[in-house]
Amino acid sequence: xxxxxxxxxxxxxxxxxxxxxxxxxxxxxxxxxxxxxxxxxxxxxxxxxxxxxxxxxxxxxxxxxxxxxxxxxxxxxxxxxxxxxxxxxxxxxxxxxxxxxxxxxxxxxxxxxxxxxxxxxxxxxxxxxxxxxxxxxxxxxxxxxxxxxxxxxxxxxxxxxxxxxxxxxxxxxxxxxxxxxxxxxxxxxxxxxxxxxxxxxxxxxxxxxxxxxxxxxxxxxxxxxxxxxxxxxxxxxxxxxxxxxxxxxxxxxxxxxxxxxxxxxxxxxxxxxxxxxxxxxxxxxxxxxxxxxxxxxxxxxxxxxxxxxxxxxxxxxxxxxxxxxxxxxxxxxxxxxxxxxxxxxxxxxxxxxxxxxx
Numbered sequence: 423x424x425x426x427x428x429x430x431x432x433x434x435x436x437x438x439x440x441x442x443x444x445x446x447x448x449x450x451x452x453x454x455x456x457x458x459x460x461x462x463x464x465x466x467x468x469x470x471x472x473x474x475x476x477x478x479x480x481x482x483x484x485x486x487x488x489x490x491x492x493x494x495x496x497x498x499x500x501x502x503x504x505x506x507x508x509x510x511x512x513x514x515x516x517x518x519x520x521x522x523x524x525x526x527x528x529x530x531x532x533x534x535x536x537x538x539x540x541x542x543x544x545x546x547x548x549x550x551x552x553x554x555x556x557x558x559x560x561x562x563x564x565x566x567x568x569x570x571x572x573x574x575x576x577x578x579x580x581x582x583x584x585x586x587x588x589x590x591x592x593x594x595x596x597x598x599x600x601x602x603x604x605x606x607x608x609x610x611x612x613x614x615x616x617x618x619x620x621x622x623x624x625x626x627x628x629x630x631x632x633x634x635x636x637x638x639x640x641x642x643x644x645x646x647x648x649x650x651x652x653x654x655x656x657x658x659x660x661x662x663x664x665x666x667x668x669x670x671x672x673x674x675x676x677x678x679x680x681x682x683x684x685x686x687x688x689x690x691x692x693x694x695x696x697x698x699x700x701x702x703x704x705x706x707x708x709x710x711x712x713x714x715x716x717x718x719x720x721x722x723x724x725x726x727x728x729x730x731x732x733x734x735x736x737x738x739x740x741x742x743x744x745x746x747x748x749x750x751x752x753x754x755x756x757x758x759x760x761x762x763x764x765x766x767x768x769x770x771x772x773x774x775x776x777x778x779x780x
Contacts, residue, residue, distance in 0.1 A: 427748025432504050432528040434573065435489055436516060436548060437536040439509030440479025440701065446512065447472045453511040468662075471705045482512075484698040484729055485536065491735045499739060503746065504528075510551050517558040524563055524571060531573045532745055534738055535756075536697045536729070538580040538641070541616065541624040541634040545756050546769030548575060553761025576741045577754035577764075580641045584737030588728035589641070589694055590648035596690045596725040597649075603721065607688035608681055609651045611642035613695020614702065615658035615670045623770045635670055642694050655681070659693075659711075660702040674706065675714045682718040689715060692725035697734075699727050 441450040447469045455465065472479065489505055496503050508519030523531060533552060537544040552573050559566050579585055593609065600607055616634065624634040639656050646654040657677040658670045672680070678689065691711060693703050707724050715722035728734040744750045751757065757764050 428530060429748055430503070430530045430532045430574065430746050432506060432523055432531045433492075433742060434516070434519065434523070434531050434533045435485070435492070435505055435507050435536075436533050436551060437485050437507075437509050437698075438481065438700070439512030439515075440481045441472055441477055441512060442479075442482060444473060444477030447477045450512045471701055474709075475701070475704065479701050480699040480704060481701075484727075488698070488729050488735065491730060491732075492738055495735050495739045496742070499743075501739070501742065501746070503532075503742065508555070510547070516551050517555045520555040520559050520571070520573075521562055524559055524566055529569070529571050530748075531571060532742060533573050533575045534741070535575060538578055538585060538697065539613075539634055539637055539695070540578060540755065540769055542620060542769050542771040543616075544634065544769075545578060545624075546763055546771065549758055549761045549763050549769075556760050572759055573761075574745060574750075574759050575757060576745060577751070578637075578756035579737065579741060580637045581644070582737050582740075584733045584740065585728065586641065586644045586648055588731035588734040588737070589645035589692065589725075591731060591733065592725040592728060593645060593649040593651070593690060593692050596692070596723045599723050600688055600690070600721055603688045605688070606651070607690050607721075608686045609646055609649075609654040609690050609692065610674070610677065610681075611638075611645070611654060611656050611692050611694045612659045612674050612707065613638045613656075613693070615661040615673070617663060618668045618670065620771070621670060638695055642692075645692065645694060659706045674711050678711060678714045678718060678720065682720060686720065688721040690723055690725060693727055696727050698729040703727060 439450065441447045448465065451465045451468060485507065489507055493505050506519050506523055508514055508516035510516060535548040537548065539545060552575060556571065556573060559571065597607060621632050621635050624632070642654055642656050655677065657672050657674050659674045661669045661673060663669060674691065681689070691707055693707060696703050712722050712724070753764065755764055763769065
């Protein structure tokens, strides 16, 4: 450790958030879409997806399970680092969590975001969450101006070997659950679609744009190889913008229709773009895609998301170990302090942004 480095004393586990019951659904969606001009009828349509599952998002339970596993892994490595939970769009809100952390004496805080990727909503918006929470703390706790906090966001982790290993394990488990077939099943990876303009704005790719989609494709290729598949398909899900705006495609259900005409009868769908089961995963894949596959006469299985996998939790601890003593690569993609992005032009928001699906 360098002589000027200072140790971090807590971890903020920062996620998207989701409703805990029917009465939470509309307030949650209003938080997600504030300032975007989404019409009420669109919010009502999305609300019905949540109400189909009792108004409860699975992401909350899964995040708490991840946090419990993370605390155990930290204790096993004798890391005395308390873990706090905060969200962008629902309780516990990140600003409230930071205020609690400050009152309990924490001044140097690492931040783990539940997104592995570049892009506005996957990276830069987490920096904005952090900056907003720091500003709210200065207003709520004026003493924090003279006794400041430092929040350091951990970098993107889509290419971490343990992230790949956890994804490959999920694919292998899914394959084992398929009925015995006469051929190798088709492996199809999905991630959240975004407008092409947003993909181009996701960061400095070698060809001038498309960093988010390039990361997803590279991660899918690595997972497929680790799981023993020579071929795979990369598709997208959860598009919700106006039809005249080009988005990343093909859509998962359109792709299932296409490969059915090629004679594919077994398919593994792996949501590589999601750390945990957002509503998009259980609605778009477990419902819409599964129903499409059944209509087409396909055996369909969806691989688990990686969040509660032991290898993935150990990956989080590895990231913490790189940064907790005050060292660590501050130039790593996605890393930054108190809302400052890793590069000024990285993950710049593009319009129109995605409308709500979670």
